[in-house]
Amino acid sequence: MIWEKTKERLKDALTENVYALWIEPLECVQVQADALFLASPDRYFNAYISQHYLGLIEEKIKECGASARKVVLCEKEAKPLPVKLAKGQMRLPSVPENTTRLRALHPRYTFDEFMVGDCNILAHSACRSISVSEDLVGPCLYINSGTGLGKSHLTHAVAHKIIADSPMTRLHYVTAQQFASEMVRGIQSNTMDQFKRKYHDNCDILLVEDVHSLTGKKKTQEELNELLDTLVKSGRRVILTANSAPRDLVGIDDEFRSRMSAGLVTSIKPPDIDTRLRIVSRKAVQHQLVLEERYVDYLAQHIRGDIRKVESALIALRAKASLRKGDIDLDLVREVVSSVVGHQQVLTSAMIGDLVGSQFKVSVKDMQSRSRKKVVTFPRQVAMYLSRKYTDESLADIGRNFNRDHSTVLHAIKVVTNLTNRDTSVNAQLNLLSDKVKQL
Numbered sequence: 001m002i003w004e005k006t007k008e009r010l011k012d013a014l015t016e017n018v019y020a021l022w023i024e025p026l027e028c029v030q031v032q033a034d035a036l037f038l039a040s041p042d043r044y045f046n047a048y049i050s051q052h053y054l055g056l057i058e059e060k061i062k063e064c065g066a067s068a069r070k071v072v073l074c075e076k077e078a079k080p081l082p083v084k085l086a087k088g089q090m091r092l093p094s095v096p097e098n099t100t101r102l103r104a105l106h107p108r109y110t111f112d113e114f115m116v117g118d119c120n121i122l123a124h125s126a127c128r129s130i131s132v133s134e135d136l137v138g139p140c141l142y143i144n145s146g147t148g149l150g151k152s153h154l155t156h157a158v159a160h161k162i163i164a165d166s167p168m169t170r171l172h173y174v175t176a177q178q179f180a181s182e183m184v185r186g187i188q189s190n191t192m193d194q195f196k197r198k199y200h201d202n203c204d205i206l207l208v209e210d211v212h213s214l215t216g217k218k219k220t221q222e223e224l225n226e227l228l229d230t231l232v233k234s235g236r237r238v239i240l241t242a243n244s245a246p247r248d249l250v251g252i253d254d255e256f257r258s259r260m261s262a263g264l265v266t267s268i269k270p271p272d273i274d275t276r277l278r279i280v281s282r283k284a285v286q287h288q289l290v291l292e293e294r295y296v297d298y299l300a301q302h303i304r305g306d307i308r309k310v311e312s313a314l315i316a317l318r319a320k321a322s323l324r325k326g327d328i329d330l331d332l333v334r335e336v337v338s339s340v341v342g343h344q345q346v347l348t349s350a351m352i353g354d355l356v357g358s359q360f361k362v363s364v365k366d367m368q369s370r371s372r373k374k375v376v377t378f379p380r381q382v383a384m385y386l387s388r389k390y391t392d393e394s395l396a397d398i399g400r401n402f403n404r405d406h407s408t409v410l411h412a413i414k415v416v417t418n419l420t421n422r423d424t425s426v427n428a429q430l431n432l433l434s435d436k437v438k439q440l
Ligand SMILES: Nc1ncnc2c1ncn2[C@@H]1O[C@H](COP(=O)(O)OP(=O)(O)OP(=O)(O)O)[C@@H](O)[C@H]1O
Pocket: 109, 113, 114, 115, 116, 120, 145, 146, 147, 148, 149, 150, 151, 152, 153, 154, 243, 279, 307, 308, 311
C-alpha cells in the first residue's frame, strides 16, 4: 500500500517517460519497520536509481507518512533473459521490445561524468549533437582511439541521453562481435528475416562498438555495410567505434571502409594534463575518496593515457588506505602509482635540468642562481624550453624548478624559439638535446 501511494506521488513529481522508465519497474518486495525493500531489474538499474532518484523516492515515502523511511534497493531474482519476455518482465515499460537492454549500459558512463578537453572535444560534441538529433555531424559518426580513452563512455552517454529523453526511440547498442554472432545465429536458424527487420526496419539509432574486430569477417562486413547504407540513406543515426581510423583498419573491405568514413571521423587523443587533473578529481569523488590536491596532481602527472589506470589506482588507494586504517600519504600514492604504471619514468623538468647542465657543463645550482652570465642563462633557457616541450609541467612548475617565475619561462621559450629559427647551429644543438631527452 505504502509503495502504491508513494508511486502516485512520484508520478506527479516526474515526467511520464521518467516515471515509466525508472519507477514503474520497481517492485516493493518487503516492508520492515524502518526500511522499504525495492527490487529492480538489475544492478545497473539500481545504480542509476541511487544516483538520480533515491532522495526523491525517500522524500515521497516520508510524505506518505510511512514509518519506513529508508529505501533498500535489491535486484529482482536473477533469471536468464527469456527468449520471449513475459509481459513486462525485466523489460522497461514503454520502451520498444527491441531497444537496447539497459543492462548493457554502464550507469556512470554519462555526459555529466565525461571530462572534456582538447583531446576529445570533437568526439564529445559530435556525440552530444547526435544524442539530441542535431544535424551538425550528419547521420554517421566514427570514433577511434587507443584503449581506455572514452569511446564506450561516450557511446553509452548517447544511449543514456536518448533513453532518458525519448524512450520510444528504437536504439540498438551492440559490439561488432555481438552483431556478428547474432547474424550467424540468424543464418543458422533461418531467421534472417527477423534479424533484418530488427536492424533495418526497427532501428532509429545504431551504436556499434569495436568494428576493428570484424577483421576478415567478410559476410558480417557485407551485412553491416548494407545496414549502414539503409540507415544513413533514411536519415537514421549511426555511431561506430574502433581502435584505429578507417584507413588503418586491417582486413576490412574497401567498400565497407569507405561507407564507415562517409560521415564524421574523429579520434580521441590521450588526455592532456588539465583533462587528467579533472578526471582524477571526478573519479576520486565517484570512488568516495577524499584526496588532497597534491595527490590529485601526482596521480594526474604520472598516470597518462589509458584512463582505466586512474580508476585502478584510486581503487587500490582506497583499499590500501582502509587496510592500513590510516590516511593517504605520499608514500602510499607513489607505491600505488608505480604498481599501476610500472617503472615507467615520468619526465620532469628536474631531469631535463640535470641533462642540460651536464651537456653545457653547468651545475643545476648555477642554473637556479640569479646569475646572468651567458654561460648560465643560455643552458637555463634551453632547459626551460625543453621542459615545456617534453613534460606536462606547468610554466609555474618549470619556473619553480629553476628558481624563477612563469613569465621568465615564457620569455626563455620565446628566446630559444627565435634562436632556433635564425641560427642553424642552435637548431642542430637543440635537436641533439631533444634526442637525449627522449632517451631519458
Ligand atoms: N574524458 C573522460 N572523462 C571521464 N572518464 C573517462 C573519460 N575518458 C575515459 N574515461 C573513463 O575511462 C574508462 C575507460 O573508458 P572506455 O571504456 O570508454 O574506453 P574505450 O576507449 O572504450 O576503451 P577500449 O578501446 O579498451 O574499449 C571508463 O571508466 C571511462 O569512464
